[in-house]
Amino acid sequence: MTTIDNSAFRSNQISEVIIPSTVESVVTDAFRENQIANLDLSNATNLETIGARAFRENSPLTNLYIPSSLKTIGEWNFYGSKIAVLDLSNAVSLTTISDFAFYNNSIGSLDFSNCSMLQSIKQRAFASNKLESLILSDSVESIGEQAFFGTYNTFSSLYIPNSVTSMAAAFGSNLKSITVDKAEGEIEGAPWGATNATLI
Numbered sequence: 577m578t579t580i581d582n583s584a585f586r587s588n589q590i591s592e593v594i595i596p597s598t599v600e601s602v603v604t605d606a607f608r609e610n611q612i613a614n615l616d617l618s619n620a621t622n623l624e625t626i627g628a629r630a631f632r633e634n635s636p637l638t639n640l641y642i643p644s645s646l647k648t649i650g651e652w653n654f655y656g657s658k659i660a661v662l663d664l665s666n667a668v669s670l671t672t673i674s675d676f677a678f679y680n681n682s683i684g685s686l687d688f689s690n691c692s693m694l695q696s697i698k699q700r701a702f703a704s705n706k707l708e709s710l711i712l713s714d715s716v717e718s719i720g721e722q723a724f725f726g727t728y729n730t731f732s733s734l735y736i737p738n739s740v741t742s743m744a745a746a747f748g749s750n751l752k753s754i755t756v757d758k759a760e761g762e763i764e765g766a767p768w769g770a771t772n773a774t775l776i
Contacts, residue, residue: 745769
């Protein structure tokens with residue numbers, strides 16, 4: 577089996593999912609509305625795509641590891657979970673994090689340093705979390721509207737790498753200092769929603 581189909585296991589009482597190495601894609605709504613507390617992707621060495629809402633509304637889920645093969649995380653994917661720890665240390669193939677992918681979780685920190693292929697973090701992808709720190713990779717090109725917005729996202733400083741060419745009002749008023757590796761005005765829209773921030 578290379579694909580787990582649309583709504584294949586939706587609305588059950590599943591508490592644990594182990595994705596094997598044969599699976600290449602988990603498609604729309606596949607495991608939506610379950611009780612997954614353990615989502616094991618450690619052996620998912622060929623998984624490239626997690627489709628829209630595939631794991632939406634699995635409130636017991638608190639930890640998630642992103643495997644090295646994964647390229648795309650679809651929209652609204654983990655909305656309704658309680659993810660506090662998102663392990664991106666091996667996410668070397670990840671290119672796109674879609675709209676609302678991790679909206680309204682409890683993620684405390686994000687380190688994209690090893691995500692060397694990541695290009696796009698879309699609208700509200702990490703809004704309404706509990707971010708105390710955020711490190712972007714040198715590959716990120718675009719950051720969507722309110723991508724990191726939210727009262728409980730309390731990180732106060734941020735470095736914007738030279739790779740970024742497009743950035744909407746992605747941040748909130750808790751951000752106080754933004755260091756931009758670009759000439760002034762090269763990225764339109766400063767301070768990108770961070771109304772209290774000083775640009776460096």
